Amino acid sequence: MKYRTGFILLLVTVLIMMAACSNSASSKDEKAEGTGKAAGPLAGQPVTILTGGTSGIYFQLGNALAKIYGEELGAQTSAQTTGASAENTAKLSRKKAELGFAMADTVTDAYLGEGNFAKAGALSNVRAVASLYPNYMQIVAPKKLGIKTLKDLKGKDLAVGALGSGTEIMAKRILEEAGITYDDVNADFLSFSEGIEGIKNGTTDVAFLSSGYPNSGIMELAATDEVEIIPVPKKITESLQKNTQPLKSAVYPPIRIKA
Helix, strand or coil, X not given: CECCCEEEEEEEEEEEEECCCCCCCCCCCCEEEECCCCCCCCCCCEEEEECCCCCCHHHHHHHHHHHHHHHHHCCEEEEECCCCHHHHHHHHHCCCCCXXXXXXXXXXXXXXXXXXXXXXXXXXXXXXXXXXEEEEEXXXXXXXXXXXXXXXXXXXXXXXXXXXXXXXXXXXXXXHHCCCCHHHCEEECCCHHHHHHHHHHCCCCEEEEXXXXXXXXXXXXXXXXXXXXXXXXXXXXHHHHHHCCCCXXXXXXXXXXXX
16 A cells, blocks of 8 residues: 655754763653663662553664663663653653653753743753654544545544644644634543554544554555555745744655555
8 A cells, every 4th residue: 555745844863861860760651661770880779660561662663772781781770661751751851761862852951941841940950861753743544534635634533643742742733723622622632552453443533643664553554455645835934944843844754555
């Protein structure tokens, strides 16, 4: 099956930390823990890595990173599941962990005290450690629904990402630039896997997926039915770029998948 080629938004996923790390607090959230070796530059020191949901790439990367910190550096490590970007940035600022994954635009908002962080104020003690990979905002719908533009989303059932996640924050921005609010749609705060499952079950019309390319969920959908990648118009991209510096535009290349 062939994807539709079009303009989409490109962001970057970064690894972040506090300006000054401290011991992490205990948490009841799901964790994958590792025991460090006796000797090493971080021997015996706790390193909690904030990731995302267990079905996402953040959790996989976090576990891999925790293993390296434990086996190679001797740290007492744990990869903790979270609501991803916004939650990770806030927790790091409160010294609840040492490292975390987040989308660059969310970190920028947190550092400047803008967007979802306007009420809390600037989290000026967070720092970017590394730029990891390009993150594509992919808006997908079954082709049979005839949804081709952002304007077509009005009145539809949308999976916009977990509440407060980087995906949800950017989804809301895109919709607002298109003149659409959550009042105009049925917005469900679903994870990537839940959004894809919703499309399969017919309970979700469109899913917003901010991830690397290609997205495994979209590939899974395209293996059995044609899908539509809804483009973000250049005008909206340029408008968003004025206030979201880490954001760029990209062309989604066509892919053919044999059923």
